[in-house]
Amino acid sequence: MKPITDYFRQAGYFTANLKKIAPGLESRAKTDFNFNVQKPFDGENFDELKSKQPFFAEIQFVEPHRGSWAPGRTLEYRIDPAKVELPPYYPDDPIVRKDWAGYLDTIDYLDSKVATVLKRLEDNGLAENTIIFFFGDNGRCHVRDKQWLYEGGLHIPLIIRWPGHLKAGVVRDDLVSAIDISATSLKLAGVTLPEKMQGQDFLGAGAKPRKYIFGARDRCDETVDRIRSVRDGRYKYIRNFMPEHPYTQPNAYKERAYPALAVMKRLHSEGKLDDAQELFMAPQKPEEELYDLKK
Numbered sequence: 001m002k003p004i005t006d007y008f009r010q011a012g013y014f015t016a017n018l019k020k021i022a023p024g025l026e027s028r029a030k031t032d033f034n035f036n037v038q039k040p041f042d043g044e045n046f047d048e049l050k051s052k053q054p055f056f057a058e059i060q061f062v063e064p065h066r067g068s069w070a071p072g073r074t075l076e077y078r079i080d081p082a083k084v085e086l087p088p089y090y091p092d093d094p095i096v097r098k099d100w101a102g103y104l105d106t107i108d109y110l111d112s113k114v115a116t117v118l119k120r121l122e123d124n125g126l127a128e129n130t131i132i133f134f135f136g137d138n139g140r141c142h143v144r145d146k147q148w149l150y151e152g153g154l155h156i157p158l159i160i161r162w163p164g165h166l167k168a169g170v171v172r173d174d175l176v177s178a179i180d181i182s183a184t185s186l187k188l189a190g191v192t193l194p195e196k197m198q199g200q201d202f203l204g205a206g207a208k209p210r211k212y213i214f215g216a217r218d219r220c221d222e223t224v225d226r227i228r229s230v231r232d233g234r235y236k237y238i239r240n241f242m243p244e245h246p247y248t249q250p251n252a253y254k255e256r257a258y259p260a261l262a263v264m265k266r267l268h269s270e271g272k273l274d275d276a277q278e279l280f281m282a283p284q285k286p287e288e289e290l291y292d293l294k295k
Contacts, residue, residue: 001035002194004182005056009042011191014052016043018059022116027060050124056189061113064106066141066257079104087152089144089276091267096260103142131188132161133181143260144247144280149215149229149238151293160203162188175210175233176202223251231293238289247280 005015017040019029029044031037042052049055081097084104090096114134121127136156139145145152158176160166183199184207193201201207215229226241254261267273268281 003033003037003040004186005040005042007186007191007194008056008189011189012054013189014043014048014055015041016045016048016052016055016057017041018046018057019044021046021059022120025113025116028062030060046120049126054189056185059117061110063110063113064103064141078108089280090142090260091263091273091277093260093263093267095263099259100142103140128163131185132159133185134159134161135178135181137178141257143254143258143264147217147220148247149217149227149236151236154213154215154229162203166203173233174202175213175231177210177213180210221251221253223249225249234292234294236289236291236293238291240285240287240289243285243287245285246283247285 008015017029017031019026021027031040033040046057049057079101081094081101084097084100086092086096086100090100118127118132121130121132135158138147139151139153139156142152144150147153156178158181161168177199179199180202181199183193183197184201184203186193187201187204193199200210202209211232213231215231217225217227219225224242225245227238228241229236229238231237248261248265264273264277264281268278273281
């Protein structure tokens with residue numbers, strides 16, 4: 001196995017996993033490999049990029065990941081919990097509203113960090129010849145979203161800035177898989193894609209659109225399950241291979257970090273959830289689910 005940075009290096013790129021980004025702004029620069037990697041990156045300091053071109057650099061911000069939600073410590077609530085619009089499958093409860101408002105606050109906080117990065121690129125004269133990919137590593141960290149194959153779990157943010165090539169503000173509805181981000185990055189850097197790479201270019205010349213997107217859930221933390229999904233532009237099919245396992249199997253992380261889950265369990269026991277909210281509390285899952293995503 002080779003990390004993506006090996007292919008960038010072969011094309012003459014300096015690679016960095018940035019810890020030191022700007023005065024007062026740093027990142028954990030986390031790595032999480034499932035195989036031995038001797039030296040995945042060349043540097044970790046933003047100040048190196050100006051003199052080490054061309055470069056491939058990644059920056060990791062934890063917001064709005066669970067565990068980083070600390071509005072009381074890092075920022076005051078700017079989003080009024082009373083005014084948030086909850087998804088219909090969540091009960092309208094003060095605890096749920098406060099949790100959702102905190103989530104929106106962390107996104108606002110994240111935006112300010114992104115603005116700092118963009119300003120640094122501009123100040124260093126790098127803004128116009130740097131392609132930026134902004135994306136999430138998973139869906140929303142909420143009940144029925146992250147770790148599940150519904151849209152709240154699979155549909156991640158993806159914003160790309162490519163001066164002179166992509167018009168600002170354009171929204172596209174192409175089907176893109178997260179593994180396509182690495183393939184597209186390499187292709188734009190002039191790298192020939194490895195034959196074994198399953199990701200495919202979605203931006204460059206000769207890019208092929210995807211007809212289907214596949215998803216999978218297996219063991220999450222200590223919770224065992226097996227689910228597969230496939231969707232096209234309109235429909236999503238989900239196959240539950242362990243329908244006897246409920247959605248709310250014991251999971252220490254979810255029970256510790258998701259206050260809305262505790263609220264839903266309490267209201268379920270009191271018979272106070274509506275039909276849409278009760279679906280996730282079912283004692284077992286259907287073997288198959290089919291959704292019309294336009295409806």
